[in-house]
Amino acid sequence: MIVVVGAGPAGIAAALAVQECGKAVTVVDENPSAGGQIWRGDPTHRWVARFRAFNIPLISGVRVVWGYPAARTLVLEDAVGARRLAYDKLVVAVGSPEIFLPFPGWTLPGVFGAGGLQALVKSGLPVRGKNVVVAGTGPLLLAVAASLRKKGANIRLIAEQTPAALLWPFAKQLSGRASKLLQGIGLAWDLAGIPYAPASWVTAAQGDGRLQRIVLNRRGTLVTEDCDYLAVGFGLRPATELAAIMAGPDTIVAGTGDADLSLLEGRIAGYTAAGDLEKARGLEPERDQARTFAASIDRTFAVRDELRQLADSGTIICRCEDVPLGRLEGKTCFRDAKLHTRCGMGACQGRVCGPALEFLFGWHGASPRPPIFPARVGSLLSEG
Amino acid sequence: MPEIRVDGMLVNAAEGVSLAVALLSAGRTRFRTSLSGEPRAAVCGMGVCMECRVTIDGQPHRLACQVQVREGIEVRT
Secondary structure: OEEEEOOOHHHHHHHHHHHHOOOOEEEEEOOOOOOOOOOOOOOOOHHHHHHHHOOOOEEEOOEEEEEEOOOOEEEEEOOOOEEEEEOOEEEEOOOOOEOOOOOOOOOOOOEEOHHHHHHHHHOOOOOOOOEEEEEEOOOHHHHHHHHHHHOOOEEEEEEEOOOHHHHHHHHHHHOOOHHHHHHHHHHHHHHOOOOEEEOEEEEEEEOOOOOOEEEEEEOOEEEEEEOOEEEEEOOEOOOOHHHHHOOOOOEEEOOOOOHHHHHHHHHHHHHHHHOOHHHHHHOHHHHHHHHHHHHHHHHHOOOOHHHHHOOOOOOEEEOOOOEEHHHHOOOOOHHHHHHHHOOOOOOOOOOOHHHHHHHHHOOOOOOOOOOOOOOOHHHHHOOO | OOEEEEOOEEEEOOOOOEHHHHHHHOOOOOOEEOOOOOEEOOOOOOOOOOOOEEEEOOEEEEEHHHOEOOOOOEEEO
16 A cells, blocks of 8 residues: 655645556545645645545544654554554655744744744634734745735735845746746735835844734834734745655655645655656656746745844744753754753754754754654554 | 633634634633743644644643644643
């Protein structure tokens, strides 16, 4: 049997490709239903509907916490117990979490990831009448602002750290890609009237026990903006932990970018897992094009150096262990910081502070060790 | 509408929402208390940041953003 981990765009595309080849497939996902973060709560989306129509077995609400590539076995954990799942081929399609960067006050309740607030709203969080600032960098900010506004949020501002001089050439390039253009026009309609500030970023979040206002560097001038929620994100970055511990000849990794690229990578992974290499190869030129486009997004929205200066010595860097920047002074690498401060050793296992430390100091995290998510001892001891 | 108990207080949640959404909708902004005593609430909304950890029916460290509300659950923040 072929097992696909992740029921987002890449996982859905992979599972459908496997089934098209007439092979048995099972999908495992930690969320209550299929669709991943992007199509969460949208069962009518074309791909989600197809996935359901084909009755592909889905084990939802479980997390893969460990695995044995040589024995071709995964260890799954849910709310009550653990079990093992054997596979012949494994497709890892676990998606890309958001990148968070520290600034004073970023730990206040009411400060969310950009995709994070969108995910919560898709899960039913009411935002009607809420004052929301969307900030950070990348095309996701536009999609988030549009979807929050549709739910009645009062979007005060989109603060995009990239300067206008880089945004315009990027926008022109979009017009060469029909699907992206259509998406862009739709967004422009949804976003009409929302102030969009390039070369602007949040320098601090303030409030008593929860977010009440932000300080914004708006093209060089510091201004204060009252708000209920801040949605701030600095792009996406593929989750690599499961792929790393399951690396081997029977593991295929897919879904390292936006939805379009993830769908292509997912289909290629599915055909490859099912043994139809010809079909897989046929999609490679299209995938390469999508990767080139994704790389141009990354270049355009690269985070500027000024954002390295936002955190002060008291700003928490590791949210799990409450390690402030001041305690990291003099540390030479991530391992040094871990050993002396417990930075990156808490519940999220460095998933949040890892990319921040890479940005701030150029440190790279140590290779992941199982369990890749906090797991109960019983799960790790479980038999069969 | 499912009724849940949060730190001993009754909270009415909307049908089919995640526990994180139910808590935020009810104005609860302290999901957990950090090591240095700060209030923390959900950030990533997708089970990565671990800031939304709560105790559900005696089980510690459950992620509120990944759990659907069910009638009668007992939540401790």
